[in-house]
Amino acid sequence: xxxxxxxxxxxxxxxxxxxxxxxxxxxxxxxxxxxxxxxxxxxxxxxxxxxxxxxxxxxxxxxxxxxxxxxxxxxxxxxxxxxxxxxxxxxxxxxxxxxxxxxxxxxxxxxxxxxxxxxxxxxxxxxxxxxxxxxxxxxxxxxxxxxxxxxxxxxxxxxxxxxxxxxxxxxxxxxxxxxxxxxxxxxxxxxxxxxxxxxxxxxxxxxxxxxxxxxxxxxxxxxxxxxxxxxxxxxxxxxxxxxx
Amino acid sequence: xxxxxxxxxxxxxxxxxxxxxxxxxxxxxxxxxxxxxxxxxxxxxxxxxxxxxxxxxxxxxxxxxxxxxxxxxxxxxxxxxxxxxxxxxxxxxxxxxxxxxxxxxxxxxxxxxxxxxxxxxxxxxxxxxxxxxxxxxxxxxxxxxxxxxxxxxxxxxxxxxxxxxxxxxxxxxxxxxxxxxxxxxxxxxxxxxxxxxxxxxxxxxxxxxxxxxxxxxxxxxxxxxxxxxxxxxxxxxxxxxxxx
Numbered sequence: 001x002x003x004x005x006x007x008x009x010x011x012x013x014x015x016x017x018x019x020x021x022x023x024x025x026x027x028x029x030x031x032x033x034x035x036x037x038x039x040x041x042x043x044x045x046x047x048x049x050x051x052x053x054x055x056x057x058x059x060x061x062x063x064x065x066x067x068x069x070x071x072x073x074x075x076x077x078x079x080x081x082x083x084x085x086x087x088x089x090x091x092x093x094x095x096x097x098x099x100x101x102x103x104x105x106x107x108x109x110x111x112x113x114x115x116x117x118x119x120x121x122x123x124x125x126x127x128x129x130x131x132x133x134x135x136x137x138x139x140x141x142x143x144x145x146x147x148x149x150x151x152x153x154x155x156x157x158x159x160x161x162x163x164x165x166x167x168x169x170x171x172x173x174x175x176x177x178x179x180x181x182x183x184x185x186x187x188x189x190x191x192x193x194x195x196x197x198x199x200x201x202x203x204x205x206x207x208x209x210x211x212x213x214x215x216x217x218x219x220x221x222x223x224x225x226x227x228x229x230x231x232x233x234x235x236x237x238x239x240x241x242x243x244x
Numbered sequence: 245x246x247x248x249x250x251x252x253x254x255x256x257x258x259x260x261x262x263x264x265x266x267x268x269x270x271x272x273x274x275x276x277x278x279x280x281x282x283x284x285x286x287x288x289x290x291x292x293x294x295x296x297x298x299x300x301x302x303x304x305x306x307x308x309x310x311x312x313x314x315x316x317x318x319x320x321x322x323x324x325x326x327x328x329x330x331x332x333x334x335x336x337x338x339x340x341x342x343x344x345x346x347x348x349x350x351x352x353x354x355x356x357x358x359x360x361x362x363x364x365x366x367x368x369x370x371x372x373x374x375x376x377x378x379x380x381x382x383x384x385x386x387x388x389x390x391x392x393x394x395x396x397x398x399x400x401x402x403x404x405x406x407x408x409x410x411x412x413x414x415x416x417x418x419x420x421x422x423x424x425x426x427x428x429x430x431x432x433x434x435x436x437x438x439x440x441x442x443x444x445x446x447x448x449x450x451x452x453x454x455x456x457x458x459x460x461x462x463x464x465x466x467x468x469x470x471x472x473x474x475x476x477x478x479x480x481x482x483x484x485x486x487x488x
Contacts, residue, residue: 016307019261019337019347063260063345067337091335091349093263093311101307103263103349105335 017101021070022058022148024155025083025109027116028172028188029135036188037137040152042144043078044132049099050145054136056152057081058104071107080123080130081116083109085171089155097147104146108155110171139191163189167208170228178216178223179203261345265314266302266392268399269327269353271360272416272432273379280432281381284396286388287322288376293343294389298380300396301325302348315351324367324374325360327353329415333399341391348390352399354415383435407433411452414472422460422467423447 029039042054059074061067068086075081086109093103123129136142138156141149162168169185183199203209210229215222273283286298303318305311312330319325330353337347355363367373380386382400385393406412413429427443447453454473459466 017263017305019263061261061337061347064339066339067335067347088335091311091332093305093349095308095310103305103311103347105337105347 017103019061020058020102020104021061021067021074021107022056022104022151023071023075023083023086023107023109024056024089024152025075025079025081025111026138026159026172027111027113027135028185029113029116036184038139038156038188038191039135040138041079041081041133041135042141043130044134045145046132053145054134054142054148055145056106056148057133061105067105068107071105071109075109078130079133080128081111081119083111083171084115085110089158090151092147092151094147104151106151106155108159110168112172112174114174160190167228176212176214176225176227178225180223182209182226261347263305264302264346264348265305265311265318265351266300266348266395267315267319267327267330267351267353268300268333268396269319269323269325269355270382270403270416271355271357271379272429273357273360275381280428282383282400282432282435283379284382285323285325285377285379286385287374288378289389290376297389298378298386298392299389300350300392301377305349311349312351315349315353319353322374323377324372325355325363327355327415328359329354333402334395336391336395338391348395350395350399352403354412356416356418358418404434411472420456420458420469420471422469424467426453426470 024040026038026040028036031037041057043057045051045053045055057075057078059070059077061070065073067088071086071088072082075083086107089106089108091103091105095101097104120129138152141152143149144152159168163186169182169189172185173181179200180196182203183194183196186199187194208229209226212225212227214225216225268284270282270284272280275281285301287301289295289297289299301319301322303314303321305314309317311332315330315332316326319327330351333350333352335347335349339345341348364373382396385396387393388396403412407430413426413433416429417425423444424440426447427438427440430443431438452473453470456469456471458469460469
């Protein structure tokens with residue numbers, strides 16, 4: 001049945017719907033025991049609603065601004081971070097997720113830990129370090145503002161699915177890395193140990209890695225360094241901007 | 245650098261951004277040579293912008309309406325169709341995609357051809373058949389309104405990727421079907437022939453299908469009917485509504 005179940009009010013239909021962007025940005029950081037932890041930065045809210053609670057970095061979409069530009073801008077303004085990888089995730093628009101009607105276009109991003117450290121250090125040097133920002137264990141969050149716990153949970157689910165079939169871990173690794181580095185990132189995302197021999201076999205049968213002639217030396221036996229095959233797409237980054 | 249590159253106008257920041265929903269709904273329909281064609285319904289616009297052009301079914305998001313409800317409602321209002329499967333795809337928000345700033349949350353949906361026929365017949369009986377709707381070959385579209393050609397192209401790309409690793413073709417098949425039926429749907433989505441023996445082997449090694457004790461008889465030798473294993477998730481349908 002095609003029934004008009006509501007009286008159309010063309011002028012008021014979209015009244016009160018506002019568009020925001022938020023970004024879940026992951027990095028693998030070391031805890032006090034030097035263990036890798038899948039981590040994300042949160043921003044403490046300083047006004048209602050949810051005054052004092054931690055929230056994802058984000059803000060309002062400007063009417064003259066592209067969606068991914070808004071995601072990068074609000075991430076930089078709130079955390080000072082510039083990610084190596086940014087992808088649209090999902091539009092969260094439940095009617096009751098906020099006291100007013102807000103549709104949040106959520107992006108997710110990845111950033112290598114050495115880049116996090118370098119960017120944080122640069123802000124400290126220049127005296128413009130962002131306030132009210134802290135990094136949290138993605139798997140051990142306090143109750144966040146709005147539906148942000150759900151958003152992080154869904155992002156984690158997508159990230160865990162993606163490591164299986166794309167070279168997404170690249171966004172968390174330097175240009176050259178050992179198989180042990182790559183396995184550790186995958187283990188940190190998946191939250192479980194992977195068998196080193198099986199992991200090496202899987203990597204060997206895929207075309208995503210290229211062995212270099214360089215080795216990392218140290219307390220262990222030398223480990224070959226690899227780099228990613230750039231012919232393979234990192235992941236679905238959404239429709240190409242050039243098509244618009 | 246955390247630099248405030250624009251003067252913040254909290255009241256005006258989101259001014260002029262409106263939220264719409266659109267749905268790309270696919271079915272496999274027969275052409276005049278009884279060949280299967282991946283098809284989608286479009287709605288002819290009767291006002292500016294793009295007066296007279298074909299466009300995806302959709303409309304404005306109501307401030308008190310969930311996103312997927314808005315997708316279902318606007319699809320029913322414009323085409324009379326109720327899909328068997330509906331999933332959020334992507335938020336299209338390029339600044340220049342419309343004369344005014346519109347962020348469109350795009351859904352994609354699947355509907356079996358016998359359901360399409362039954363729903364169309366029911367509307368004809370009841371005298372409320374939707375106007376200005378026609379079905380098109382998804383791979384041979386005219387220039388559409390807004391960025392809707394890009395949206396369909398991206399949806400096709402995602403659909404082709406999904407058939408590989410999920411039981412998405414289920415949304416286009418009846419409850420029981422032969423392996424030839426399933427192969428035909430996959431071939432129609434992918435736009436290429438699949439080797440029958442290889443296809444059977446792939447299906448046999450997955451846990452997505454359950455053989456029944458029933459057979460389809462006709463001019464060929466009897467073919468066993470299969471049904472989908474409902475323990476396997478159809479595809480990523482986004483965050484569970486219960487989490488909100």
